[in-house]
Amino acid sequence: MVRRKGTAPRSKSFDKKTDAEKWARDLEAEVDRCGFLPDTKLAEDTTLADIMTRYREEVTPRKRGAKIEVFRINAMLRHDIMHRTLALLSSSDIAAYRDERLQSVGPAAVVREIATISQAIDTAMKDWNIYLVRNPAKLVRRPSLPRGRDRRLEGDEEQRILAACDRGRIRWLKPMVVLAVETSMRRGEMLSLRWSDIDLDRRVAHLSMTKNGSSRDVPLSTRAVETLSGLMQQPDRDPEKVFMVSENAVRLAWDRLRNRIGLENINFHDLRHEGVSRLFEKGLDVMEVSAISGHKTLTMLKRYTHLRAEDLALRLG
Structure with a gap:
């Protein structure tokens, strides 16, 4: 039992005396710290x-x-x-x-x-x-996380992926691949895009809600504008959403495509890594890239950035 003047006494039963004494010490220490018996x-x-x-x-x-x-x-x-x-x-x-x-x-x-x-x-x-x-x-100490993926498109892999998209029956997959590389948008962000969010004259796509809970405007490259213009001109396009498919449908379509061309070790999300890395290679600084990609911290941005040493060597002269 613990008694302190001005507060109701507290009591608790234990099987072991040592446990009771520890409970009493902790409770008395807390009274000393906060001034009342919790x-x-x-x-x-x-x-x-x-x-x-x-x-x-x-x-x-x-x-x-x-x-x-x-x-x-x-x-x-x-x-x-x-x-x-x-x-x-x-x-x-x-x-x-x-x-x-x-x-x-x-x-x-x-x-x-x-x-x-x-x-x-x-x-x-x-x-x-x-x-x-x-x-x-x-x-509690958290377990150490593995190194982030550093997979980038190598050699003719981008051409092989796009050619496989052309040979396939899923028309929306190739535009999604191109936009992922050109805009660094996440898969969910592309699937949330509405035609009302896109201004091709200003070359901007507005994302009203992103993974980190904030909105952002994504600048569109010439290639991205051409891709969206092509989708807009399709006679059977949905009047509201740019892509009328689910995230699971994208995942399954991507898995089938990469298996067909023998690139099992590349994920759809790796295209975002590729896009972020290319932005740095074009000479954009950290603030500019984070504004496009939506990364809140430099630590996360670094995990998505994988610059090739040979490209950096060329910039050094």
């Missing part, structure tokens, strides 16, 4: 599964990536750590969860899962009146 009953009665479920229902739907996060949380709820109450949840528990998950999924997936746990605990502490001394997820 109510830890909610944290003692609430499990990690409780707050993850509430977070999924109340917070996740407001996010742009809600579907993916719902799927992630549902999978996480099947693990034993979710039965731990918040009062007993420690950084070692989350570290053990991290090590267990690394046996079956990659480091990037584990980083996202720990980040989701951390966000849910932060929300519980700030908005749901659940008292914790600290967020244990913030004390």
Whole structure:
């Protein structure tokens, strides 16, 4: 039992005396720090599964990536750590969860899962009146992420890809490939394009919503303008959207195309890497490239930029 003048006494039972003494020391230290005896009953009665479920229902739907996060949380709820109450949840528990998950999924997936746990605990502490001394997820070391992909188009690969598009039956795939390289737009950004977003006279495409949650205007090269003009002149084009296809349809069409021409090691997203790298090779500076590509930080922009040493040597003279 912990008693302090001016506050209601707090008590809790333990199987071991050492656990009771640790609880009392931590509680008294917190009283000294904040000047009052915090109510830890909610944290003692609430499990990690409780707050993850509430977070999924109340917070996740407001996010742009809600579907993916719902799927992630549902999978996480099947693990034993979710039965731990918040009062007993420690950084070692989350570290053990991290090590267990690394046996079956990659480091990037584990980083996202720990980040989701951390966000849910932060929300519980700030908005749901659940008292914790600290967020244990913030004390856990994240696994190191692998190096970003550095795949670029080499030799005649671009010509082979475009020729395969011409031989195929899917008319929208070649324009998407060209626009990905010329504008550095993401696949989802191209699929969200409407004709009302495009001004061919000004040579600008407006993206009202992007992956990082902000809008931007993308300048169009001569080749991009020609591609969009060709799409606009098609008699059977959709009156509103530039590409009336789903992201899954693009993925499947790309997989079939690259398998036909023997380029299994290149992803559609690598075309964005290629586009960003070409912008630097044209002499644009960091601010100009980030304005086109939409990258918020130099760190992320560097991950998407892969300049060839031989090209840099030519610029050195």
